[in-house]
Amino acid sequence: MDIFLQQLANGLTIGSMFALVALGYTMVYGVMKLINFAHGDMVAASAFVGLTIYTQVMGQATSLVAVIAIFLLSAAVMACVGVILERVAYKPLREAPRLSAVVSALGASLVIQNGIMLIWGPRMKIFPELVPQVYWNFGGVVISLIQVLILAISLVLMVSLYLFIEKTRMGAAIRASSIDQDAAKLMGINVNSVITLIFVIGSSLGAVGGLFIGLYYRGITFNMGWQYGLYAFIAAILGGIGNIPGAMLGGMLLGLFNAFIAGYVSSTWADAYTFILLIVILIVRPTGLLGERVAEKV
């Protein structure tokens, strides 16, 4: 039972990080029908940006205000990077065959990944201890303050995103653009600004995810984006790509699945089990858990 509860706590933590990153994939996919392969590297970049803001701008302060400032500044920087990325690599390809944009995204991923390496160097960096190391022991189950914070902040962010998408006019514009871009344009929606907005939201959520990865795992490397990006992307697919609650569900599910596999089975086969889960779910439900079954348009 101890292992179960411990892995439940770990799984929820990892899962909320996956979910935050998965939201970036799923929102971009929803509107542009494009897998943004550079998103994982953006997440990695945000951890490095956060590190630099901590050492250079904040003078290594770890007060509550400083930590909030680090999060906000990193999110702002990554939002700008996301918008630039869209302008340079994806906008010119909106009318092109879909796979061209995929290759462009792969190119962008290489640029960001190697950009991180050129700026911060190829060696692993240690992310600062922004949150005090507080642990609680509930009869053998150890939960850290970081875990609680990650889970709580992720939940708040996800609920607010959900409300934003469902209840506001801008959210309605996003939903409309993801159903049918042309019809949305005819209704007077500026699809260009919707796409910009999507990249701002997706990249800043990814940035928060990246900082959480830094806080939780401590060691950050320039090429870690692929790993986390791939997992988050699987999470998005599990939930049904393009579906925002689906990404949250998929992320949590994948986090829990990973944690339980690591706790009960083996960690050397973790990747294999993850993909087997994905393949089985896609064979049973070809559009993911919450994805709608839409006939492909003719």
Place this chain on the structure above:
Amino acid sequence: MKSLERFGYPVFFVVIAILPFLLDPRWQAVAITFLIFAVVALSQDIILGKAGMFNMGQALFFGMGAYLTAILNAKFGWPMLATIPVAILIPALMGILLAGPIVHLRGDYLLVVTIGFNIVFVQVVQNNLGGVTGGPNGIFGLDAMNLFGIKLASQVSVYYFAFAVLLLTLGIMANLEKSKAGRALHYLREDPLAAESIGINTRVYKIFAFGLGAGIAGLAGTVYATQYAAVSPEAFEFIQSVLFFSIVLVGGSSIPGVLLGVFVMFVLPEIFREFATWRFFIFGFAMILAMVLRPRGIWPATFGKIPKFLIKESNHGA
């Protein structure tokens, strides 16, 4: 296009044929890998370009061929030549088996599932399943290939073996384009629904494309194992599949396009090796630029002899 077929191909083949005598050993090795990657990229083109299925796991079949050759040679003492049929048939069969349940998936889902197959494969060989794959170190010390009395001991002889395999693949590709299956795949990619409604069994042809592509990639794997007399898991990581995927799309889904793609995506980075750290940074920009300027690849596919004025510009995939 006509003049290319008349002059371009002979010139290309002559250059390829005399190339090893113009290069030092390091570049000979690059040239062999160029030929092998060209074969894999062409096999990827059958699946991705011709059949239009988003396959990002071609390194799986490539690796499977290489590993089968290595295991049968090093662990079971088969001669290298005898492993060739196995290294073609098992990956082809595997391609058919794996493709069966997934070909109906929507493009991007297929892409992730094929990435998944690739990652599972690498994990299987890394964890030394069954004790025959040699774990993270792989298998080394393979015999030299003995082609009916000719021993492929030198680098130049391996080069010509790879060249022969490339010629064979080009022959298959040329035949495919003129065959019933090739036409079916073409219609399938252009418009699956229309193809289905004129009586093309899309499912069968999609699986056929996977099987054929996988078999050719398996053969390329054998050549790869021959070149290095060794195999190791990192040569077949899924990042390698990303390379083959990009080669086809950057080059364009045609024979000259794919060859050009291999040159641009593999040989050019080798040439710019001195720029070590900046190399892939610039390379990424080049990929974006190539797609922005030529979204259908540097050398796009053409099909059949349809007069130009009948072709309507459309935005279909690849």
